Amino acid sequence: MRSIQAIMVAILALVATPALAQSSLLPVQDRQSGEGEGPFTTLVIKGATMIDGTGAPPEGPVDIVVSGDTITGIVRGGGAPTDGARVIDAIGMYVMPGFVDVHGHNGDPKKAPDPSYGYRLWLAHGVTSVRGVSFQFQQNDPSVADSRQSANNTILAPRLFPYAVFGTPFPGGPIDSPAKAREWVRWIFAQGYDGIKFFNNASPPVLEAALDEAQKQGLGTVAHLGQRGVARVNARKAVELGLGGVTHFYGHFESLLDGQGGPDYPADYNYLDEQSRFAWVARLADQIVDPGSEAWNDYVDFLVAEGVTLSPTFNIYSASRDVMRARTAEWHDRYTIPSLMDFYAPSLTNHGSYYHDWSTADEVAWRNFYKPWMRLTKDFHDRGGRVTAGSDPGFIYQTWGFAYIGELEMLQEAGLSPLEVIRAATLNGAEEIYAPKGTEPPFGLIKEGKLADLVIVPENPLANLKVLYGTGHLRLNRETNQLERVGGVRWTIKDGIVYDAPSLLQSVAQMVAAQKAARQ
Incomplete structure (x- = not known):
């Protein structure tokens, strides 16, 4: 000992x-290959409610336009052109x-x-x-x-x-x-x-x-x-x-x-x-x-x-x-x-x-x-x-x-x-x-000219931060009297590259399963 x-x-x-x-x-x-899509010539995030990071209240629907790695447009009320663009349907979702x-x-x-x-x-x-x-x-x-x-x-x-x-x-x-x-x-x-x-x-x-x-x-x-x-x-x-x-x-x-x-x-x-x-x-x-x-x-x-x-x-x-x-x-x-x-x-x-x-x-x-x-x-x-x-x-x-x-x-x-x-x-x-x-940060806000670093969530994080956990939030559906999991990040965008958050979590789960199997 x-x-x-x-x-x-x-x-x-x-x-x-x-x-x-x-x-x-x-x-x-x-x-x-397949780990993230983009960046795109044009990416449009359509119909989201935006929480811009300044502390300002949410607003929506908005369309956010991304060119390459940069936010180039915020169209309040929607209506951004989508011809030739990669489109993320974020109607009913929240973007930060x-x-x-x-x-x-x-x-x-x-x-x-x-x-x-x-x-x-x-x-x-x-x-x-x-x-x-x-x-x-x-x-x-x-x-x-x-x-x-x-x-x-x-x-x-x-x-x-x-x-x-x-x-x-x-x-x-x-x-x-x-x-x-x-x-x-x-x-x-x-x-x-x-x-x-x-x-x-x-x-x-x-x-x-x-x-x-x-x-x-x-x-x-x-x-x-x-x-x-x-x-x-x-x-x-x-x-x-x-x-x-x-x-x-x-x-x-x-x-x-x-x-x-x-x-x-x-x-x-x-x-x-x-x-x-x-x-x-x-x-x-x-x-x-x-x-x-x-x-x-x-x-x-x-x-x-x-x-x-x-x-x-x-x-x-x-x-x-x-x-x-x-x-x-x-x-x-x-x-x-x-x-x-x-x-x-x-x-x-x-x-x-x-x-x-x-x-x-x-x-x-x-x-x-x-x-x-x-x-x-x-x-x-x-x-x-x-x-x-x-x-x-x-x-x-x-x-x-x-x-x-x-x-x-x-x-x-x-x-x-x-x-x-x-x-x-x-x-x-x-x-x-x-x-x-001594410089302004290139990210941290949803604003034209900033880098396209964004997170898109199906549920309202201002109502419940728990919907940001990878495991989501467990709540009772009062219409069906059944428990359901809601939330979790849907997409994470960095430099205009779109990452599927559930797929990232699945890859982590595979790492965990592999280490468990190696111990048996």
Whole structure:
């Protein structure tokens, strides 16, 4: 039996810092004939109700005209010419901009070795752009190459924006000074990355230099301000130093502690024991100032004034408040590959598999933790702050695509209206990615001149976000007294290429079935 010291060393390698995968993922296969139609000289989406991504109310019927990869016409009331065009009959359906997932990871050889598994699930749920933070924690990261192939549509994948993890080994050696930090940032820019993900593993002077250089290079910055570094750099401090985005809850509560300099953890707390780490972080809710107090409002106003973006990723921790529900989600049997279910199971070494002896008290603590976390997000949003949607898939029972729709539901739970949720998932996400570049995003809105990234759904997502799940929504037909499944994305369009979402899901189901058969 392994000693507890050996187990802790293994956990450290997996979670204390970004880990290097032991071997490479499978290469992404070229997009095959029949995997997507187009782009077309003219594509007309007829008769849909349009939710344009700005937050404006829906309107319809409209005909949307696409030429090649670009939206070239929006005909309100219908009547767009269709001679020679590829026509999608969307009468009675709803069309939105393609969704943007600002917190993406891909699999690894242990849990999900084929990158196309996640890519297909994202596309099947209407996600046409993903920011990887990062896509892979390994040397010889293929994410930049994948992003270029996706941009050329030679692989079947959303549009990919890879971020490098700060500290990734580079030819210049250790990053042990502000000058080295700037050198590393310039090197990352030259490699073709779009931004940097920080894990709170740098001293304030080094972090400040890296953030300043990133801004000069037009690179985005986002941070997971974990417990190991938050005593020196909480969210307020990181934003003061120039950070562009805060993901998860880390750093916020430590910026709002009530009359104490740091979190009050029990004497036997151990960050490397993930049950201890995640159980006790929820107890921070009992140590902060009152929501709505002067100190609370001062912090919210500070974040808004600094122009930081929040991508809360509520969904990735949702199992903490009801692990049984997360473990038995209805999509796991058909769409979650067995190796991923193995990874999700309680484990001393797999990151996020921390339900070793999860109690009612732990779940209650997390339910209480969500209240101020969601209140902070809502207050920030209501005062003009930008909130985006990120799913952080591949951990804690959160499978690609399904996790993203779960995040949309939880943004509504936090108090955003359905229209505001759609804006967070579309325009806001596009703006977060492109703001550091100093340009307007080419997608994120249904507007003439924008890229034809669109998602078409048979049911009204504003009435029920559950109709966006790949498994659809189960409801009772009150005329027949029979249960029926409705919804699910019908078509996802990226760069004017039309993907049949049910076919993508079927291809994923075949991957799952094949892995199950190989285990027999």
